[in-house]
Amino acid sequence: MKQLVVLSGKGGTGKTTVTAALAHLASKDLSIVLADGDVDAANLELVLEPTKLEEHDFRSGKRAVIDSNRCTACGVCETVCRFDAIHPPTETPFSYAYQVEALSCEGCASCFYQCPEDAIRMEEQLAGRWFRSDSRFGPLFHAHLFAGQENSGKLVTLVKQQGRLLASDTDAKLLLVDGPPGIGCPVISASAGADVALLVVEPTVAGAHDLERVLGTTEHFGVPALVIINKADLNEGRSQEVADFCAERGIEVVGRIPYDTVVTEAMVQGRPVTAYVDGAVSAALRDVWERVKARLALEA
């Protein structure tokens, strides 16, 4: 089984559009499993019309909770907290006890160990939910990280591992992962173990800048990269710069997708663009899939 992750560095360059199209095209050739690795802005389900089969809690991380009846307001907890998560008693709403600001608490338990009154306990957090679904193109693992939660990397890893397990159980040939933007912990989690990272770049100053950083990240972790230039004709000069940069670094550009409003129309209709209309965008994406398939040495 091969693992392909779609990344971009910069957000909004078309990762999910590309992933959905590849899911559609790949599923015609071979059996695939899908995972949405962008757990704090998960959009793949919007174009795959999945049917949820299973739903699970994602418990992760702890938060400090202060027992207001035991707290003597000595303030030790506030002193040891390095995350500005503990605040003194307030007049309104009236409180005798110190208070924890849940979103700032990192669950380090430093206050728990230092409280002389044993007034603090650590409570495990329900940080999100994850799902196994059936989609038109194969099983989909996806998740929803609750607002503002930490540990998105852990949830990405969980979703991906579930996908891997099912893929190997069912002898699927490809695990296709829609990655998050950026270069930090969720990206590292989404890329771990990938055979190839497909980087979706837009031909802008910002897109080129971010490509360099995400490429640095995939190289750092030893994942070979391929590049797609999306909306390539919006700025031919910048597209050529991206292509030249890739040539210098020995990175294959596997496609140049033209700008077309059909991409958004397909999204509004909740379908992958390749399943929505047969035009220049779909033709370019079919070519991308052929090249990716060849690179991954996948046989139909």
Add this chain to the structure above:
Amino acid sequence: MIITVASGKGGTGKTTVAVSLALSLASEEPILLDCDVEEPNAALFLNPTIEAHREVGQMIPSVDLDACTACGRCAEVCQYNAIAVVGENVLIFPELCHGCGSCTLNCPTEAITEVLDVTGVIERGRNGRVQFAQGILNVGEAMAVPVISQLKRWAIPSSTGERPVILDAPPGNACPVVEAMHGADFVLLVTEPTPFGLHDLKQAVEVARDEMGLPVGVIINREGVGDQGVDAYCEAEDVPILMRIPIERRIAEAYSEGVPLVDALPAYRERFRRLYADIGQLVNGSKEGER
């Protein structure tokens, strides 16, 4: 007034809005902070002169093995499995450490001191009357939050008074976004009128308004693509739509070349000043609502 520009979904125009707002308010000497430390792009549009920079990261434990008795207490209290005691040796995993200092406080023989593990840099400078600062996470590092929090501490004066402070947040809805919103007076959410934009906007409203209790408003960028879902949602949720930027090829082209919107289309300067005034009224209104 501190305004955080966020979005949920990436690529909706956060940086375009943050930079344009700062440039439009130049006479008020605004401070613009690029808090998207994984992929900082605001400097590409603002072209600031960088005047100062420093390395940042987190404080990680360093163990004096002469004083250490290998009792294992540090490993026991660490919630992140960042310390392991193996025989007489103490192993430290910097990439797992959150820099909380609990191990230092709990060590019975005071064998632990803390040293800076560098994970990024923060920079400060200006372009004309716009003060600028940005954080840059080193490639290969996982944790964005410490870089963002140190950037904010370094670049935002303790009392900002009337001065506009504009924070360009990272995409998503997880902890780095919370850090960028923390302490803001207002959260400006830039979205596009598509199902993806709407889906992620809803979560951003949940974080900013419902979890953090901050007043929010929306800018619809690329008006004219997609559908009416964002409009319907904002009306139902009573979220004010403060500006609409139409989908236009010349805006996209200026963006692609790193030209700020208000330089390409100077008429937008007045619109952004108006936006700032509107936000001021909303912030005052919500403060009065609290009283």
